[in-house]
Amino acid sequence: RDLMNSVKERAEHLMLVDLGRNDIGRVAKPGSVNVKNFMHVQRFSHVMHLVSFVEGRLDRKLSPWDALASCFPAGTLSGAPKIRAMEIIAGLEPVRRNAYGGAVVYYDFAGQLDSCITIRSLYVQGKHGYAQAGAGIVADSRPEMEYLEVLHKLKAVRRAVAMANEASNPDVAPRSSK
Numbered sequence: 083r084d085l086m087n088s089v090k091e092r093a094e095h096l097m098l099v100d101l102g103r104n105d106i107g108r109v110a111k112p113g114s115v116n117v118k119n120f121m122h123v124q125r126f127s128h129v130m131h132l133v134s135f136v137e138g139r140l141d142r143k144l145s146p147w148d149a150l151a152s153c154f155p156a157g158t159l160s161g162a163p164k165i166r167a168m169e170i171i172a173g174l175e176p177v178r179r180n181a182y183g184g185a186v187v188y189y190d191f192a193g194q195l196d197s198c199i200t201i202r203s204l205y206v207q208g209k210h211g212y213a214q215a216g217a218g219i220v221a222d223s224r225p226e227m228e229y230l231e232v233l234h235k236l237k238a239v240r241r242a243v244a245m246a247n248e249a250s251n252p253d254v255a256p257r258s259s260k
Contacts, residue, residue: 085123085132090222095121095132097220101157101164102136109152110138128237146195150187156199159183159216181205182214204239213239 085091099117107115115138124133140149161167182205187197205212215235217228 085130086121090220091132092121093222094218094220095134097162098157098218099134099136101162102134102153105153105157106136106138106149109141109144109149111141114139129231129234146189146193150185150195150197154185155183158218159199159201161218179214180212202235202238204243211243 099120103115103117115136118135118137120134121132122134124131140146155164155168157164160171181200181203184200185197186200187195189195201215203213205214213236215232217223217231217235219228
């Protein structure tokens, strides 16, 4: 209910839906872009989000790879306007995103493509693991609330690491994964 009543959350979501419609509209048959289940609350393991489904029928002259390229990077991780937002992000973020914000893609011999954004993931390099998260910043954002959102998003990754550690080291007392 708080999400649905939040002017800030609704404005942020509307911006992302508009960006999604634009991204899909570049590769879709004219008139085929639709928004379904506009702005409903969906509960995940550690967070709740406003969710809408943007869909369109792919232009016959284009491939699933064209569709993926049109929507990449996802507006939920770049913001809008997309190109300028990415330039600002590149100048502000102290470390590269690496796999975070990328995609895991399945492509079969029949030409079917399915993908997901690489978020709430752990990137392991050597003996170190890295998890990244972000929050949507708009004019009405409150820094302390955005920070809490980031912590909530990372909670599932931290819990998974704690569970794996407990399973592989049963004699070691578990550490908090708050």
